[in-house]
Amino acid sequence: MKRIVLLTCMFLTHFFATTQSTQVNTYIQANQKRIIGELMNFLKIPNHAKDAGNIQMNAEFIFKDMERRGISNVQLLYPASKRINPAVYGEYLVPDATTTLVFYAHYDGQPVSPEKWHASLEPFKPVILNGKVETGAKTITLDEIDTKRYPDARIYARSSSDDKSGVMAILNAFSALQSAGITPGINIKFFFEGEEEAGSPHLEEILSAHTALLKSDAWIICDGPVHQSGRNQLVFGVRGDVNMEITVYGPTRPLHSGHYGNWAPNPGLLLVKLLASMKDENGFVTIKDFYNDVLKLTDKEKQALAKIPPIDSMLMKELGFIRPEMKNIGLSEALNLPSLNINGIESGKSGTSAANVIPVSASAVLDLRLVKGVDWKQQQERVVQHIRDQGFFITEQEPDMQMRSTYPLIAKVRLEKGYNAQKTDMQLPVMQKIILGLQKTSQTEWLLQPGLGGSLPLYVFEKVLNVYPVTLPIANHDNNQHAENENILISRFLEGISIMANLMILSSDK
Amino acid sequence: MKRIVLLTCMFLTHFFATTQSTQVNTYIQANQKRIIGELMNFLKIPNHAKDAGNIQMNAEFIFKDMERRGISNVQLLYPASKRINPAVYGEYLVPDATTTLVFYAHYDGQPVSPEKWHASLEPFKPVILNGKVETGAKTITLDEIDTKRYPDARIYARSSSDDKSGVMAILNAFSALQSAGITPGINIKFFFEGEEEAGSPHLEEILSAHTALLKSDAWIICDGPVHQSGRNQLVFGVRGDVNMEITVYGPTRPLHSGHYGNWAPNPGLLLVKLLASMKDENGFVTIKDFYNDVLKLTDKEKQALAKIPPIDSMLMKELGFIRPEMKNIGLSEALNLPSLNINGIESGKSGTSAANVIPVSASAVLDLRLVKGVDWKQQQERVVQHIRDQGFFITEQEPDMQMRSTYPLIAKVRLEKGYNAQKTDMQLPVMQKIILGLQKTSQTEWLLQPGLGGSLPLYVFEKVLNVYPVTLPIANHDNNQHAENENILISRFLEGISIMANLMILSSDK
Known part of the structure; x- marks a missing residue:
């Protein structure tokens, strides 16, 4: 009617x-x-x-x-x-x-x-x-x-x-x-x-x-x-968003990979181990409580969603991949979950300017998207806690020699400001x-x-x-x-x- | 006498x-x-x-x-x-x-x-x-x-x-x-x-x-x-050396991490998972047969080594770290083993130029050092086989749409020429x-x-x-x-x- x-x-x-x-x-x-x-x-x-x-x-x-x-x-x-x-x-x-x-x-x-x-x-x-x-x-x-x-x-x-x-x-x-x-x-x-x-x-x-x-x-x-x-x-509605940058450390100066490789800690390796620990083999975030607090969709919202034309296959074809990041999760479902994206990773140099060195540091920028119910500060803190749980000492400053002589693993975390989702x-x-x-x-x-x-x-x-x-x-x-x-x-x-x-x-x- | x-x-x-x-x-x-x-x-x-x-x-x-x-x-x-x-x-x-x-x-x-x-x-x-x-x-x-x-x-x-x-x-x-x-x-x-x-x-x-x-x-x-x-x-003597570059792929064009994040595969994540799989928690290379074929040191060599002043602690202090990459392996022992160093990693942009995107690709340059007994070509092939074992299709060319629509995981591997160790x-x-x-x-x-x-x-x-x-x-x-x-x-x-x-x-x- x-x-x-x-x-x-x-x-x-x-x-x-x-x-x-x-x-x-x-x-x-x-x-x-x-x-x-x-x-x-x-x-x-x-x-x-x-x-x-x-x-x-x-x-x-x-x-x-x-x-x-x-x-x-x-x-x-x-x-x-x-x-x-x-x-x-x-x-x-x-x-x-x-x-x-x-x-x-x-x-x-x-x-x-x-x-x-x-x-x-x-x-x-x-x-x-x-x-x-x-x-x-x-x-x-x-x-x-x-x-x-x-x-x-x-x-x-x-x-x-x-x-x-x-x-x-x-x-x-x-x-x-x-x-x-x-x-x-x-x-x-x-x-x-x-x-x-x-x-x-x-x-x-x-x-x-x-x-x-x-x-x-x-x-x-x-x-x-x-x-x-x-x-x-x-x-x-829109998702909330917050970024953070993580930097991990190797030796205080770049070292020749022949003379020191596999002895001096390579920050690139530390970083890939850390980032790899954040998602499981099916693409789901493994950080504790990451998916907590998510408000479920209402029936009205589900009805509206049902009218959206299916586009996953068309998009995947256009974008040239056949396996989405999260197993069995389609695009519209993925957009209604909190996410963790690795915006950028940098360690040493790649391509033709790569030199045979152990770099001094490696860093990554993460982008966290939030859905209704999840608080940006708390979500950021969950990531920080995860880094801590991997054995890293967390600092906001460049580590000095005192800090370096105290902790085997150091991560500098720069927390940006963010905001929550809205509906x-x-x-x-x-x-x-x-x-x-x-x-x-x-x-x-x-x-x-x-x-x-x-x-x-x-x-x-x-x-x-x-x-x-x-x-x-x-x-x-x-x-x-x-x-x-x-x-x-x-x-x-x-x-x-x-x-x-x-x-x-x-x-x-x- | x-x-x-x-x-x-x-x-x-x-x-x-x-x-x-x-x-x-x-x-x-x-x-x-x-x-x-x-x-x-x-x-x-x-x-x-x-x-x-x-x-x-x-x-x-x-x-x-x-x-x-x-x-x-x-x-x-x-x-x-x-x-x-x-x-x-x-x-x-x-x-x-x-x-x-x-x-x-x-x-x-x-x-x-x-x-x-x-x-x-x-x-x-x-x-x-x-x-x-x-x-x-x-x-x-x-x-x-x-x-x-x-x-x-x-x-x-x-x-x-x-x-x-x-x-x-x-x-x-x-x-x-x-x-x-x-x-x-x-x-x-x-x-x-x-x-x-x-x-x-x-x-x-x-x-x-x-x-x-x-x-x-x-x-x-x-x-x-x-x-x-x-x-x-x-x-x-010197170690042999050979480099290789690995590139893995996300979508064909950079995507907004809000609209596609955690659905379109992030190449940075694929790369960190792949690189992380190459070493265990104690810093040892996990690639199959990587330490095979290593010729042991002779007694004369061991005697000469014994005269070398111990420098690990001094160096670690100077270089600002307290935990070497390989557990219980000192510098001179490390230099007599084959090594795998991550020279550089690049995915998207980091630092202040990081944008909230899923990049199209991520790459890393590896440096493999070889000791007497290990062949550089075979060692390179061991790494390639490891990448294959992680589910990647190996290519020497940029993947085209046909390849992308066939394989869920694609790694372009550029093999450089190398040489063996000498004594x-x-x-x-x-x-x-x-x-x-x-x-x-x-x-x-x-x-x-x-x-x-x-x-x-x-x-x-x-x-x-x-x-x-x-x-x-x-x-x-x-x-x-x-x-x-x-x-x-x-x-x-x-x-x-x-x-x-x-x-x-x-x-x-x-």
Whole structure:
């Protein structure tokens, strides 16, 4: 019964929205070269969260762009404690609107390793290729851009998908409405963060200082990829995240492996033994209590999950492997478990620059993802305890000779700050309204994900502002987010603008 | 009885040689600034064995230097198959001499990682410091050089100890004799190799093409460090050596660790599991048959070993560790066993450039040292078989999609070429003569090492020329050979010249 009501509603809404949606799409189509050109200019500004000078340049770029578009009350919101990495705020308030949505994206990006990028690419020199770089796709110019002619055209650059395309999709959606003379059905607030990839260390501080300014009914988080099947999705939760770095030690100076090998302790060996002890032969984490405290999925969440198209086989084929890490655990189940990923390992040198030495130290960076119920500090401490249980003395400093002469095994552990997982109830009235509004943009039913594998510090909205976020990704799933050769499919970016515009049209009283 | 004869002999020889030794030392003392300046100029030429242009520059530098010193028949000996990395040859023949010694050193060096060197140092910009760089030692100029005033002065540069100081010690020893008007007691041949650090791939070819030119009674290999106790040593054997690189695979493109972590296989995890499986908890290699075929030490060798001063505790204190890698195995015992060292491991990025990704591959370079009896090819194959036994499909190529869709675990193994261990019988008459000749330079008894931990392809002299080598190191043991901050203690370098000169004085009929 409920389903029939919903479908009827959807049909009416779709009919009602058709003219406005068409106007929006016409605008996007007519202006695509300019829109893409603007995104590419934005991508030229390096944006590692710890690169203060360039971060400020990015913030100012957005600031000017928002003012130019006629957005009101544009301002840089700095953390109270430090004048770094401002969030860029702006608003467009509609007299009769009763619903207020904050549109969020972030403008900072992950660190880059330019030498890992394809020889023809540089992280901050965006180019358009007619397909994937690995398949030898050719460069096309901005003038040649036409998503009908080049349906697989992509912009390659750091943050092309994560998450500068989010920023620009939101801003262009607003401009599309303005140009078409469409009045938004809601109050729109814009909030672009500048240190999400650094773990949003000051987000809470910024929100706390501006609770009145940021008053709203929900946050729309434009980040992450659409479903791997290509279908649009709304995501009602994210995993928590915390990193840590472990360094173990060999001799105080690098030693010739012939004169000292297998006598002086090799830190690479100590590290592989330690890391290997963290997972069993079936890929499950062996650290004590690691899977404790996990909240089980509700029935509603299980139902939503059941509608998600199966993609494991397709993905495995695309990604070139036939055995997942955890035995008998599929992707969606894996994403609802806490995880431990070895981001990086380094000991000595490999490849052609490898020398026959025993290095002085070896280190690894771990990424722990957390699901609802698991506390990040406690999870980190479980890993530390595991290292201790393997016989290591734990230190936060480089070991000195005194420490070295006391403990046979020493691990320096650098604990980064993290945050917990977050979940939004998809039955909340404002969430139901958003679902309905978005459904207008597509004949295909939107997927409703109880939780995404990725992490954003979304718990903070609930904690500080008592409001819930929902994540609305626009990027293609094969975007190489966080890694080399990051890219955004241009057709997805343009569709993202359309989606955001339709969400802004959302009539608050329907 | 034999001992009394030996001591009497030593005393007489020492007395006989005193005047000439003093002349040599006076020359070295008077010319030390020029000698050190020449070594520093030599160190400015980069010398990675695969850097063809610079290798040629090094060879030409030596060529000119030898001609300038009055050495005869100077020539570049190229491998027949390729015009690369020549050995530089020269000779000084004495009419009545009945003994011919070839003095060997190599002019190429290990690869460098400049970013790992101390901030004040660059591998190919040699500087003199008044002590170790790690202790904040100050730079001193060439003009200030005085080994009495600065006994711990060191030259920092790649190959300062390994092995350009060897080349220059030999050449300056010859000049010292010339300047003092001392006629050598033997025929001297010079042979400076240019690809030792690359595993001497063409040494056999060069020797084979010049067997008549290189006819001799023994080779003096000037390479490696003196004993850690600071005492001089002669080394009668070296371990064999062979490297290999292992690469294991994750997804075909780097993946976001939140969206795919613990589902897509992490190559870092695969690699640590694989490497960890190669050694047991006590540090012993677990690879099947790894310790087979090892020839036991003879009684004579055991007696010589018993005279070596114990250094394990001193070294462990200096190197900052209290537990050696193999339980209950001391350094000298470890050096007489085959070894497996993890030179380098790389997966993703570590430190501040670590990103939250599952990398596409992870790799490690292994260094296998071999003792007499163990064949390098067979040892390499044992490691490959071990990898296979852990479930990996072995390939020499990057895996393609077909391979990826067939095997759950794939390891690309790159096998480098290696060589076997070598041993010289210290009872051979020419070796006894050399021992006696060297003893003249010192009141302290020379140590006689049955074998060094390090490797040189010395088997080739026996194989091609039917002659035996003995290794005579001059470098300080804390020279950071093969690694960052390589250095030579200037006093050791100057003593090295004196040692080589005394060996050249060696009367062939005594």
